Amino acid sequence: MLLNKGQLTDWLNQLMQAYQVFAPIKEGDYFCFKQINSGDQATLNYTNSKVPPKEVLFPRSEKLFCYRCENDGVQLTEQIDESKKIIVGLRPCDAKSFLLLDGVFKSDKYHDPYYLTRRNNTVLVGLGCNQPASTCFCTSLGGGPFATEGLDLLLVDIGDRYVVEVLTDRGRELLAGMELPAADQEAKETARRVKEGAALSTQVNLEGLKSKLDVIFYDPIWDLIHEKCLGCAACTYTCPTCHCFDIVDEAEGNEGCRIRNWDACMFPLFTLHGSGHNPRPTGKERFRQRVMHKFKYFVDNFNAIACVGCGRCIINCPVNLDIREVLAEIQGSEVRSDKQ
Amino acid sequence: MKNPYLPLPMRLVKNFVETEDKLIHTFTLEFLNEEDEKSFQYLPGQFAEVSVFGVGEAPFGIASSPTEPGHLKFSVAKVGVVTTTLHQLPEGTILGVRGPLGNNYPIEEFKGKNLVVIGGGFAFTTLRSLITYILHPDHRGDYGELTVIYGARNPGLLLYKDELAEWEKRSDINLICTIDRPVEGWNGRVGFVPAVTKEVAPSAENAYAVICGPPVMIKFTMPVLEELGFSPERIIMSLENRMKCGIGMCGRCNVGNKYVCKDGPVFTRAQLNQLPNEY
Ligand SMILES: Cc1cc2nc3c(=O)[nH]c(=O)nc-3n(C[C@H](O)[C@H](O)[C@H](O)COP(=O)(O)OP(=O)(O)OC[C@H]3O[C@@H](n4cnc5c(N)ncnc54)[C@H](O)[C@@H]3O)c2cc1C
Ligand code: SF4
Ligand code: SF4
Ligand code: FES
Numbered sequence: 001m002l003l004n005k006g007q008l009t010d011w012l013n014q015l016m017q018a019y020q021v022f023a024p025i026k027e028g029d030y031f032c033f034k035q036i037n038s039g040d041q042a043t044l045n046y047t048n049s050k051v052p053p054k055e056v057l058f059p060r061s062e063k064l065f066c067y068r069c070e071n072d073g074v075q076l077t078e079q080i081d082e083s084k085k086i087i088v089g090l091r092p093c094d095a096k097s098f099l100l101l102d103g104v105f106k107s108d109k110y111h112d113p114y115y116l117t118r119r120n121n122t123v124l125v126g127l128g129c130n131q132p133a134s135t136c137f138c139t140s141l142g143g144g145p146f147a148t149e150g151l152d153l154l155l156v157d158i159g160d161r162y163v164v165e166v167l168t169d170r171g172r173e174l175l176a177g178m179e180l181p182a183a184d185q186e187a188k189e190t191a192r193r194v195k196e197g198a199a200l201s202t203q204v205n206l207e208g209l210k211s212k213l214d215v216i217f218y219d220p221i222w223d224l225i226h227e228k229c230l231g232c233a234a235c236t237y238t239c240p241t242c243h244c245f246d247i248v249d250e251a252e253g254n255e256g257c258r259i260r261n262w263d264a265c266m267f268p269l270f271t272l273h274g275s276g277h278n279p280r281p282t283g284k285e286r287f288r289q290r291v292m293h294k295f296k297y298f299v300d301n302f303n304a305i306a307c308v309g310c311g312r313c314i315i316n317c318p319v320n321l322d323i324r325e326v327l328a329e330i331q332g333s334e335v336r337s338d339k340q
Numbered sequence: 341m342k343n344p345y346l347p348l349p350m351r352l353v354k355n356f357v358e359t360e361d362k363l364i365h366t367f368t369l370e371f372l373n374e375e376d377e378k379s380f381q382y383l384p385g386q387f388a389e390v391s392v393f394g395v396g397e398a399p400f401g402i403a404s405s406p407t408e409p410g411h412l413k414f415s416v417a418k419v420g421v422v423t424t425t426l427h428q429l430p431e432g433t434i435l436g437v438r439g440p441l442g443n444n445y446p447i448e449e450f451k452g453k454n455l456v457v458i459g460g461g462f463a464f465t466t467l468r469s470l471i472t473y474i475l476h477p478d479h480r481g482d483y484g485e486l487t488v489i490y491g492a493r494n495p496g497l498l499l500y501k502d503e504l505a506e507w508e509k510r511s512d513i514n515l516i517c518t519i520d521r522p523v524e525g526w527n528g529r530v531g532f533v534p535a536v537t538k539e540v541a542p543s544a545e546n547a548y549a550v551i552c553g554p555p556v557m558i559k560f561t562m563p564v565l566e567e568l569g570f571s572p573e574r575i576i577m578s579l580e581n582r583m584k585c586g587i588g589m590c591g592r593c594n595v596g597n598k599y600v601c602k603d604g605p606v607f608t609r610a611q612l613n614q615l616p617n618e619y
Binding site for chain 1: 341343344345346347349372390393394395396397417422423434436439555557580581582583584587588589590591592595596599602616617618619
């Protein structure tokens with residue numbers, strides 16, 4: 001189907017009657033996903049957001065429940081957000097990250113109702129990437145600038161119009177009442193050319209990486225790889241697949257809330273035991289954890305790599321530590337032994 | 341499915357100073373709601389997240405046994421924010437408990453086997469649960485000989501002194517308590533747990549060893565157990581990585597691809613041999 005760019009604002013305004021709409025907007029020097037209250041706030045000519053749209057479903061800080069202590073008990077109030085949402089203009093890599101997060105927040109035994117409720121109530125309208133950034137490497141991870149996995153609709157920018165690819169029924173419902181024309185031959189042809197033109201400049205060789213990581217834990221390579229890292233966690237905070245969190249209480253008098261906040265494996269306190277013992281005492285163990293978690297442990301547990309190649313960790317690292325180079329170094333290394 | 345983050349309300353009915361140095365208190369908690377008590381079905385080795393409302397939550401091994409209905413017990417060392425507050429709480433305070441979490445000691449596999457339980461310091465909590473469970477008249481017949489080796493720096497630091505005295509009198513448990521250095525009035529053994537284990541030399545024949553304690557104790561007891569013939573599959577340990585969610589989501593407690601909160605905390609030595617040494 002075809003959507004004129006001029007119709008976008010009206011469409012979003014219409015959707016806002018039934019949904020909270022989240023879209024990229026410019027804040028200072030960068031873009032981020034925020035709830036908009038007027039369709040014209042959505043800015044779809046952006047490369048990628050600083051912080052992934054993950055925060056719409058898994059906010060950096062959220063209340064789990066509030067409580068009031070009484071003499072003979074405690075009143076708990078769950079804080080589950082049941083509002084219907086749409087994320088408009090997210091990139092295919094970020095859509096894929098939700099599929100990975102689903103596995104974490106939904107196990108056989110436990111369901112995380114905060115993430116899952118939002119997830120079930122959120123429709124994803126993707127935006128293909130006509131001009132991927134130099135840091136993008138999604139195709140190495142099975143994605144692509146116009147990949148549709150995880151999306152309900154995909155918008156392909158063909159100049160003055162979007163070709164709208166309808167991927168699910170939920171996506172189709174969003175278009176109800178719009179009476180959009182089907183894509184004509186010329187639009188299809190332009191879309192094809194746009195897609196072909198969106199070539200990625202980097203490829204990362206992941207072949208055999210997993211079997212290398214299986215035996216590389218005690219290899220001295222980690223001593224070198226982490227050296228530059230400051231442990232600031234900019235990489236993990238801006239990663240669409242990172243999901244670590246902390247749980248804290250905030251209270252005043254006999255009332256308060258239990259809150260979860262994003263946390264990161266790059267911080268020393270993350271694993272510090274009460275006894276003072278720390279299983280990951282230095283930057284080396286913490287950097288190794290980040291790489292191993294994404295490229296080995298997650299594969300062991302979910303049969304998928306927990307990286308979508310969005311490049312944010314590369315862009316946001318203050319010392320230019322590039323995950324692509326780290327992986328290449330591991331790939332090029334000779335594994336000496338996996339014994340302590 | 342239930343919201344796994346919501347604690348069940350419990351009342352602190354006893355805040356008992358367990359050790360001479362006052363650093364360990366044992367807390368007895370009762371459920372406020374009968375249906376919560378029914379739903380909280382646990383086995384020895386499992387843990388729970390205990391909430392002090394307004395301060396936070398922390399994970400503790402469950403020291404009581406399912407054979408002691410009506411309450412839960414936790415023995416807690418004062419190390420940080422939540423534990424220090426807990427120590428100061430008056431009896432009657434309303435707390436929250438989430439759980440039971442994690443896996444349990446393989447009590448089904450233990451059936452028909454002899455058991456050697458080795459503990460050091462205040463890590464004796466879930467071992468108390470296990471021993472109490474096995475000694476219960478409904479279960480004692482399912483298990484073979486029970487040997488318990490328990491060490492502390494000095495007699496005042498042993499947990500559960502009244503119970504140790506009772507176990508001492510029984511003939512269906514062989515209890516060996518030891519302290520690090522001689523003290524006047526102590527008639528038991530003197531020596532570190534690894535050395536005492538070597539002296540006692542429990543047979544590995546048809547037996548499992550369960551070991552919990554400080555890392556040095558474990559490190560030096562392991563070769564003794566191996567020498568005695570306990571295979572890695574028959575040595576059971578419990579890990580204590582730092583935790584928050586307790587349900588495998590917050591990403592904090594992993595050792596390699598295993599999450600201590602959900603895949604553990606109980607592991608065999610053989611399983612740990614397959615994992616990196618990040619615990
Ligand atoms: C499965 C399991 C079972 C357990 N069972 C028991 C048990 O039966 N009994 C028991 O006593 N314990 C047990 N523990 C350990 C217990 O969970 C911890 O001791 C407890 O969580 C500490 O909580 P806290 O809030 O008091 O400490 P925290 O305040 O979180 O402090 C913990 C440590 O971190 C340090 N720290 C915290 N914040 C900072 C900071 N900002 N800067 C520098 N350092 C900081 C503290 O100095 C302290 O050493 C168990 C743990 C697990 C995982
Ligand atoms: S590891 Fe880096 S490139 Fe991969 S998904 Fe996370 S932020 Fe993006
Ligand atoms: S952003 Fe760079 S410096 Fe900061 S923790 Fe990540 S790798 Fe290290
Ligand atoms: S405590 Fe959160 S993952 Fe184990």
